[in-house]
Amino acid sequence: MTTTLEHTKTASIPQGGGLARRQNFLTGLIGGAIFAWLFWFLAHHFLDATSRTWSDEVAASVTLGWIIGFWLGIGALNAPGRWLIGKNNTRADDLYLAGQGQGKSRYWKFTTDHKVVGVQYIIMTMVLLGSGGILAMAIRTELIVPGNHFVNQQVYNGFIAVHGMLMILALIVAVAGPWGNFVMPIMCGARDMAFPRLNALSLWTLVGAAALLLTTLAVGSLTMGWVVLEPIANQAGVGMDFFAMAIIVFTVSTTVAGVNTICTVLTMRTKGMTLSRLPIFVWGAIIAAALGLYAFPYFSLVEAMTLMDRTFSTSFFVANAGGEGWLQANLFWLMGHPEVYVILLPAVAALFEIAAVMSRKPVFSYRTAVAGMTGLAGLSILVWAHHMFTTGWAPTLGGPFMLTTELISIPTGLFFLVLIGTLWRGNIWMKLPTVWMFGFIANFIIAGVTGIYLSDIPLDDQLHGTMFVTAHFHYVFVGSVLFGAVAALAFWFPKVTGRYLNEFLGRISFWLVFIGVQVTFLAMFASGLKGMPRRYSSYALIFEHTNFITTIGAYIIMAGMLVLLGAVITSWNKGEPSGPNPWHANSLEWLVPTPPPLENFDVLPVITEDPYNYGEELVRS
């Protein structure tokens, strides 16, 4: 059996491509480095001629130079350039850009085929999770005993900020990136995404943003968490300029990806694929994309204003010149809470898909599932100030925001209803995706219930800023979203590679991560309940035991994730062959060959039924 990595080797490389034939990740890096140096030189001589090598002006210019150079080097700006001079791509150009006949090298290029982009997102997610995970281990090692000096306090602060942001980026793309690209267009009956070049742009822009984010560790001096609160952010070192520009660039990536996802689903569905016949994962992807389109402009703006305060001496957040720190908090959390659901919804929708296939039943109350996801997205834009209960901003609005936050539990409850209802009395096939799905259900209950505690103002007054909050959102992101993401990986892995993800290693990984999550974060809840504040590099003796347990738990999670990485690597080329439809599913991605051909379908299908008629199938048989 050939794999996706190999299948286009059989086709010849088309003649087109032009400049793109000489561009790849390496030329992107070189272009980025050259332009970063050029902008450093220009900024140093024209903006800041003082002896300081790394002023904020220079740092911001370098980051801008990096991303422009990276785009130029990788080939992201070829199409706008050609458009400007009145040239259109030929069919051969498009085929070359889609990676035809280029084997593994197309994974290192500005390739437009949605399946290649999907695989690139898988790799990117693993890189982001791995980087963030290493920082998490460093943080937990620092906290294993009080007064430890594994890293100094300034470095520790930087680790906290970059770990948080890396993990947020990783989880935003963990499900929507790989599977929103690889399988979603096929699920809709489309030949590709609506805008293939924008698809590649969103991926490589994310790479550029991640590089900036990781560079903050080298230039240092990040003194706040990933929320980059003012006025601390204004006083931080030049790492903050890299951080802010990384976020601005990242929001370009998510906006482009969001527009692409929505357009693909709304305009490229094949005949008969009505909205009520859409696989439920597609609903999750499109609702998350729409929510991201709403939320991320705030993120971009707040970081742009932080950068302006630092480089142009504006005063958005400087109180003695008429600015206000609460403005930053408002704009940030206008993005920050919807962003949680941009992360969560694709994972939940993937689990609905897995539950239906693995229990041989239709999605229980399909419309309730769609309503729950839509309701959650709608409510999520009305709850931002619950993050500011203890800041003193608009205390009279506390009641309404507490109410809207508690209302969130209704659509969240619908998710459990749909999942349990789908599994109820089903003929459950306990394979790897199902195992991780059950892990999600268990963890998400703890995440949800502790979230209700925190929405309550009197309790939030006591727990805000403590490790209890940290444990809560780690149950959301690690215990829930990560479990959903791994379930999705195990489920669609055979479609990407033609092989099963190693069941044995996958289960070992599951138990290590599942146990690790409980050990780590239940102990962290205990630290928080005792009053341990977040983001401190040392602590009082009263927190010693719970922190020791938390760190051991974190090591267990890391061991589990390494086993999972081993399973992915070994299964990719040497795993058990799975055939095109290993789960005997009905949705379109399983009905095309594995690996799917370049444009997915020889003949576009006409859909006559919904994808979950397993029950009827059984009755008929």
Place this chain on the structure above:
Amino acid sequence: MSIDTESEHAAHGGHDDGHHEPPEVVDGRQKMGVWLFIGGDMIGLSAILFTFLYLRGVNTDGHWMSMWGYTGHPYSYYYNILDVKGGSIPNATLIKVGPLSAGLNWFVTVLTVLSAGIIWMAERGLRATKNVKSYTTMAGIATAVTILSIVYGIIQLQHIPQIFTAHNDSLTMAYTAYDSAMMAVDGSVVIHLFILAFLGLGLTIRSARGVINGTKWYQARLVRLFWVWVAISSVIASLVTTTVNTIH
């Protein structure tokens, strides 16, 4: 999922034309894409105007349009006097700034609206008369008007007054909250104008080379959609920033 590939295959006479979508299908998809980008841009504009109105509303310590600073010379000037001549640094005085020129603000906006009007008429003319030469000329004029509005936009940004002050324990120039908000609004307009100039130049070149013509005009329409939105957003921004800027 039940599918029926046979009937679809037969309907196209055995040939799959899905690989070569009709232009109107591609056009519709791209139009939706532009509308979605405009939607995202609307959120961005509303966030910027929210910032402007929020800072004006809270008027922190009465400093919406004022700041403690040093007039006449930069802080470092006095610092040097202190070092060299043994003088003393004067006390910071409260410096007030007035609203920026509404005339210049509206001039940029009018230019943007004018360029949008030209590009709209050009597109309508192209579709009605198929006269590409006329379209090229008008797109070129719209681009030139946009470049002029960029120039005035930059002049507007340069006229935002700075105050010499101590800022984050360093000696620097700073902007009041009002000036900062104006810089965000005007800066956003200028960035959008740069995008319009790029698009306008592209339309001019493409129509001159015949890529856009009387039958292939859909890209002209897509650009016009965005151009009109930028003009509308410029009017909204000018309305807000010139009518509710001061606090009485």
